[in-house]
Amino acid sequence: WDSIPDQGLLDAAAAGKLQTREQIAEQARRMLDDPRAREKAQRFMHYWLDIEHAHELVKSEQMFKEFDPQLAADLRTSLDLYIEDVLWGDQPDFRRLLKSNELYVNGRMAAYYRFDLPTDAPFQKVEAPDRRGAGVITHPFILSRFAYTDATSPIHRGVFLVRSVLGRGLRPPPEAVAPLPIDVNPDLTTRQRVELQTKPQACQGCHIMINPLGFTLEHFDAVGRFRESESGKPIDASGRYDLASGETRDLQGAQDLADFLADNGETHRAFAM
Numbered sequence: 001w002d003s004i005p006d007q008g009l010l011d012a013a014a015a016g017k018l019q020t021r022e023q024i025a026e027q028a029r030r031m032l033d034d035p036r037a038r039e040k041a042q043r044f045m046h047y048w049l050d051i052e053h054a055h056e057l058v059k060s061e062q063m064f065k066e067f068d069p070q071l072a073a074d075l076r077t078s079l080d081l082y083i084e085d086v087l088w089g090d091q092p093d094f095r096r097l098l099k100s101n102e103l104y105v106n107g108r109m110a111a112y113y114r115f116d117l118p119t120d121a122p123f124q125k126v127e128a129p130d131r132r133g134a135g136v137i138t139h140p141f142i143l144s145r146f147a148y149t150d151a152t153s154p155i156h157r158g159v160f161l162v163r164s165v166l167g168r169g170l171r172p173p174p175e176a177v178a179p180l181p182i183d184v185n186p187d188l189t190t191r192q193r194v195e196l197q198t199k200p201q202a203c204q205g206c207h208i209m210i211n212p213l214g215f216t217l218e219h220f221d222a223v224g225r226f227r228e229s230e231s232g233k234p235i236d237a238s239g240r241y242d243l244a245s246g247e248t249r250d251l252q253g254a255q256d257l258a259d260f261l262a263d264n265g266e267t268h269r270a271f272a273m
Contacts, residue, residue: 134258140224158214167270
């Protein structure tokens with residue numbers, strides 16, 4: 001609640017009714033029924049997803065002509081509705097945040113992301129086609145947030161997965177490096193440009209972990225739309241993750257990544273801490 005104990009808690013403490021697990025759980029359930037708990041939980045989720053300061057999404061008008069402020073606002077609303085559904089619905093399971101194939105879509109989003117809904121449809125829960133969805137990590141707001149204005153960014157997406165979802169530390173980069181412009185290497189895919197730019201040994205200390213995770217989301221463009229190819233080449237969404245135990249997990253795309261994260265102890269600890 002971000003506040004002092006209310007009268008109910010003070011009375012329970014004075015009466016010695018905060019001594020057992022059952023008594024504490026009773027008060028916790030009472031507090032969760034308060035609207036302040038929902039607001040606090042939503043703020044926590046924004047922090048976990050590193051979007052608490054992501055107030056706007058801006059994309060290249062040339063590359064994404066119909067991506068406007070209204071659509072960007074719809075994406076934020078869609079994500080918040082999904083989070084609220086998972087937290088407070090009839091299936092409040094942490095793993096749904098990462099594995100669910102559902103999302104909330106209105107008519108404007110449906111037209112842009114190719115869902116079969118009328119253009120004036122209100123927000124409603126739908127399933128991503130061909131089971132392409134993987135919870136919050138493939139939500140178009142998150143994918144757009146961790147991308148450039150005109151291209152994806154496996155680095156930004158990988159850093160998000162490493163730091164926020166897996167709770168791993170990363171050293172600051174030795175120097176700021178601008179991404180290789182698309183028009184300089186128009187025949188290369190984004191994956192190939194990232195591999196070329198981060199090839200130096202000085203980069204590999206962190207990018208050996210960042211890049212393979214970010215590459216698993218390459219089926220989704222800079223605004224979160226699914227794609228099969230880029231620059232005339234099929235998308236390579238393969239990746240891997242080296243666990244703290246020393247084991248390596250090979251990953252093939254977003255769903256494989258989501259299944260791995262949802263069942264991984266590192267993910268659970270990072271979320272809880």
